[in-house]
Amino acid sequence: MRTLGGLLSSFLLACVLSAANPTPLAPSEVAEPSPLLAQPTRAQRAGAQATFIAAFAASNAVAAALAYVPPRVQFDRAGRPDPLVTTGGLLLGALAQVALAPLLAEAYRIGDADLAQVRRTMWQWSRWPALGAAVAVLLFGAGALLERNDFGRGQGLMIGGAALLAVSWVTFDVTAIIGANRGYREQLP
Amino acid sequence: MSLSRRDLSLGLAAAALTRCGPATLSPTGVFPLGVASGDPAPQGIVLWTRYTGAAPLSVALWPAGTNDVRTLSVTPDANGFVSLDVGALQSATDYGFAFRDAAEQQSAVGRFRTAPDLQARPVVTIGATCCTKYGNAFDVLARAGQRSDLDAFLLLGDTIYADGAHTVEDFRGKWQEAFLLPEYQALKASTALVATWDDHEFNNDWARDTLDPGRFTAGSTAWFEHIPMRRNPDLSTRVWRRVRFGTTAEVFVLDCRSERYRSKGQYISPAQLDWLKRGLSSSPCTFKLIMSSVPISQFAVPFFEPFSYDRWEGFPVQRTDILTHIDDAGIPGVLWVAGDFHLACAGRVSLDGPGRNAVEVLVGPGGQVPNASPSYPSAPQFEWSSGINNYTEFSLDPSTGRAKVTWIDASGAVLYTQTYAL
Numbered sequence: 044m045r046t047l048g049g050l051l052s053s054f055l056l057a058c059v060l061s062a063a064n065p066t067p068l069a070p071s072e073v074a075e076p077s078p079l080l081a082q083p084t085r086a087q088r089a090g091a092q093a094t095f096i097a098a099f100a101a102s103n104a105v106a107a108a109l110a111y112v113p114p115r116v117q118f119d120r121a122g123r124p125d126p127l128v129t130t131g132g133l134l135l136g137a138l139a140q141v142a143l144a145p146l147l148a149e150a151y152r153i154g155d156a157d158l159a160q161v162r163r164t165m166w167q168w169s170r171w172p173a174l175g176a177a178v179a180v181l182l183f184g185a186g187a188l189l190e191r192n193d194f195g196r197g198q199g200l201m202i203g204g205a206a207l208l209a210v211s212w213v214t215f216d217v218t219a220i221i222g223a224n225r226g227y228r229e230q231l232p
Numbered sequence: 233m234s235l236s237r238r239d240l241s242l243g244l245a246a247a248a249l250t251r252c253g254p255a256t257l258s259p260t261g262v263f264p265l266g267v268a269s270g271d272p273a274p275q276g277i278v279l280w281t282r283y284t285g286a287a288p289l290s291v292a293l294w295p296a297g298t299n300d301v302r303t304l305s306v307t308p309d310a311n312g313f314v315s316l317d318v319g320a321l322q323s324a325t326d327y328g329f330a331f332r333d334a335a336e337q338q339s340a341v342g343r344f345r346t347a348p349d350l351q352a353r354p355v356v357t358i359g360a361t362c363c364t365k366y367g368n369a370f371d372v373l374a375r376a377g378q379r380s381d382l383d384a385f386l387l388l389g390d391t392i393y394a395d396g397a398h399t400v401e402d403f404r405g406k407w408q409e410a411f412l413l414p415e416y417q418a419l420k421a422s423t424a425l426v427a428t429w430d431d432h433e434f435n436n437d438w439a440r441d442t443l444d445p446g447r448f449t450a451g452s453t454a455w456f457e458h459i460p461m462r463r464n465p466d467l468s469t470r471v472w473r474r475v476r477f478g479t480t481a482e483v484f485v486l487d488c489r490s491e492r493y494r495s496k497g498q499y500i501s502p503a504q505l506d507w508l509k510r511g512l513s514s515s516p517c518t519f520k521l522i523m524s525s526v527p528i529s530q531f532a533v534p535f536f537e538p539f540s541y542d543r544w545e546g547f548p549v550q551r552t553d554i555l556t557h558i559d560d561a562g563i564p565g566v567l568w569v570a571g572d573f574h575l576a577c578a579g580r581v582s583l584d585g586p587g588r589n590a591v592e593v594l595v596g597p598g599g600q601v602p603n604a605s606p607s608y609p610s611a612p613q614f615e616w617s618s619g620i621n622n623y624t625e626f627s628l629d630p631s632t633g634r635a636k637v638t639w640i641d642a643s644g645a646v647l648y649t650q651t652y653a654l
Contacts, residue, residue: 114606122618122647123575123608187607194610195533201606202534 083154091154095223098150102143103216110136126187126201133183133208137176142210144169144219150230151227161226168222175211179204251607263331263339265408266417269477270460272347272384274323279316279645280420280460281339283308293329295322296343306331311404313457316474317390321372324478325349327392340417344424348478353518353630356477357381359423361598361623362388362430362525365408368599370388370415371642376623377418383477385423385623387459388571388595389430389525394454397434398447403454411458415599427459428474428485430525430572439492448490473505474511480630481519484508488525488544499547509557512566518630519565519654527570528555529592530582530613535605543572555586565654567635568592569626574603576622576639578650579614591652594636595624616648 083091113132117125148161186200262285270278283289287627289308294301308314313607314331321327325346331339348354358364359382364370376385394406410416431438434451452469464470488510500508510518528544528551531537544551558566568581570592577594581587602619609617622640627636635654639647 116618122602122620124606124619126607129606145375149296190607193612194607195535198534198607205606 083156087154088227091151091156091227092224094153095147095150096220098147099144099216099220102140102147106136106140106143108136109139113153126185126190126197130180130184130187133205134180135210137180137208140215141173141176144215147225151223154227156227159228160230161223164226164229165219168225169215169219170220172211172215176208176215179206179208179211182207182218253636262333262337266410266420267329267331267339267342268420268425268460269329269342269423270425270427271462271473272344272426272477273462273475274347274349274478275321276317276319276462277321277344277346278460278462279314279318279329279342280458282313282458283312283314283331283333285333285335285337285373286363286469287334287337288439289314289333291316291329291330291331292471293318293321296326296328307357307409309457315456315460317462318417321346324352324354340421341420342421343380345563346478347383347476350476350478353480354478355630356383356480356519356626356628358384358386358481358521358626358628359623360388360569360626361596363390363574363597364408364410364416364599365390365393365432366413368601370413370599371641372598372621372623372640373419374415375640375642375644377415377422379422380593382423382625384426384483385419386483386521386523386569386595387425387427388523388569389428390432390572391427391429391459393432394451395432395435398444398450400450400453401517403433403451404457407454407458420550425460425462426483426485426523428471428487428488428523428525429455429563431542434489438489439494440490441495452490461486472500472507472520476517477628479516479518481521482511482515482517483521483523484511484531484602485523486525492547494541497547497549498542499550506548508554512558513561517565518633519567519628520563521626521634522566522568524568524570525575526572527592527594528568528581528587529577529579529594530557530587531609535607552586555581555590558590565633566590567626567652567654569624570594571596574600575605575608575617575619576624576647577609577614577617578637578648579609579616583613591654593624593626595622596640597621598623615650618647620647622647 110132113135114124114129117128144165145162148158148165151161153160183201183204186197186204189197190201262283263281264284265282268280270280277525279291289306290303291306292301292303306314306316308530311540323346326343328341328343359376361372392406392410394403397403397406407555433455434448435443473485475483486500491504492499526543530545540546571594573594574597575594576596581590581592599621622639622641625638625640633653634651636651638649641647
């Protein structure tokens with residue numbers, strides 16, 4: 044679900060942003076000179092955004108794989124899941140997703156963007172979902188710890204953590220993409 | 233009984249094949265689904281095959297290691313299915329058997345052991361599994377099929393996955409795709425089966441009042457065609473029954489599906505429940521194995537709670553009734569055996585309340601994906617669980633009153649073993 048949710052949100056946003064070209068600001072609305080080194084063409088702008096979103100979708104897949112592999116390997120060895128290992132997988136996946144996002148802003152080089160501004164705006168938009176993901180993993184981990192010694196005792200927390208993580212993950216994807224896009228558009232003349 | 237030269241040669245060949253073991257199984261084209269036996273009794277067995285030829289058919293059977301071949305003529309039904317209830321056998325004896333037609337085409341050789349005399353108290357060894365979905369590896373079945381020491385093998389249900397089937401031809405197709413596999417043929421030929429059905433022989437999570445009657449008729453027709461079991465003389469479609477092994481063990485085979493009515497809160501019929509209670513109370517056997525396709529254990533935890541509607545817990549009146557009966561009557565030796573969960577498990581039926589002293593063992597899956605729960609049953613109610621495909625061995629020793637339960641994977645490795653003083 045996490046993988047699907049992440050990919051789906053990225054894909055939907057890609058469709059929306061690709062279909063609707065960013066509207067150039069009217070000259071009267073431009074308060075300061077554009078920080079762009081050169082005026083990007085429409086193709087450059089579209090290319091930058093499409094590349095970023097594609098890279099984001101790919102990073103989702105990588106993060107989901109990182110979340111999946113440790114519990115899978117552990118299950119194959121032990122024949123049963125270990126909730127703590129599952130927690131570790133989720134932590135790894137969430138960290139990867141949050142850590143990869145700023146790197147993906149490199150895609151905006153295609154659009155001659157100030158990458159620092161793209162990253163800054165992206166983080167402003169996505170920091171709360173990232174925090175939500177961290178809380179979610181903590182909740183899941185606390186549940187896993189309880190579950191380890193008392194079957195059923197930690198499952199409520201694990202379910203709550205997993206649900207919060209799924210929501211946070213999808214929201215992080217959406218807000219990071221919107222934030223990066225905003226950060227880029229703010230630079231356009 | 234007359235013994236012709238041909239019978240003797242068949243018997244000798246078959247006996248030789250038996251000694252060679254199941255690896256030599258090579259069913260011919262007119263016996264495409266191999267052979268099987270079921271519901272062993274001290275003097276009887278049900279022999280099974282499907283014959284696609286047209287010549288007169290017979291079956292030869294002989295005590296293992298002897299040339300004492302007995303031949304019986306067999307009349308398949310209109311669709312070629314043979315289900316022959318053979319009597320006058322020696323108790324507690326290994327037999328070989330093979331079908332042969334007048335055109336000299338012979339089936340694979342099967343093996344079974346008749347049940348001990350009703351007063352005998354030998355150690356009884358029984359295998360069990362459940363949940364074998366076509367498309368998964370059936371190595372576990374092949375591994376179990378290599379054994380020649382089992383008194384019987386329990387199939388706890390979900391033997392096939394026929395969820396999309398509607399007509400009897402559809403259901404037959406599902407049975408055949410499973411039983412054409414050499415792993416299943418090896419298992420069926422190696423020992424007597426004692427089988428019940430669960431949901432996937434018909435449709436996911438069905439009850440009698442949620443399944444189209446025509447679909448039930450088609451599914452049950454195909455089930456009785458493919459499973460060797462002794463039919464009830466009064467009600468031929470009844471699946472619940474008892475199979476006894478001396479005074480060592482009695483297996484209570486439940487039908488937890490076809491008498492289930494969700495609208496009435498009925499998990500099994502009152503008649504079946506009464507039969508079970510009376511049978512448990514009156515059984516002279518040291519061990520009473522209750523073969524319930526779906527667990528009776530309390531799984532009142534968030535990961536398992538959403539599915540409680542499809543097991544005993546969803547029918548609390550009857551669940552409490554049978555568990556209280558066992559507790560109050562102090563019936564010793566009861567062991568619940570279930571499947572369905574795609575995980576193997578051992579533990580107490582309940583943490584507290586009725587069933588707190590009862591033990592339930594979950595067998596299998598025999599060929600399925602493991603349960604997807606991120607947390608498996610564990611302490612304090614459960615002592616062990618695993619999602620690895622497996623079969624379970626029950627070694628029941630009446631002299632000690634101990635039941636040794638061992639879960640074995642496809643490589644033959646022991647996953648877990650536990651001995652219960654019941």
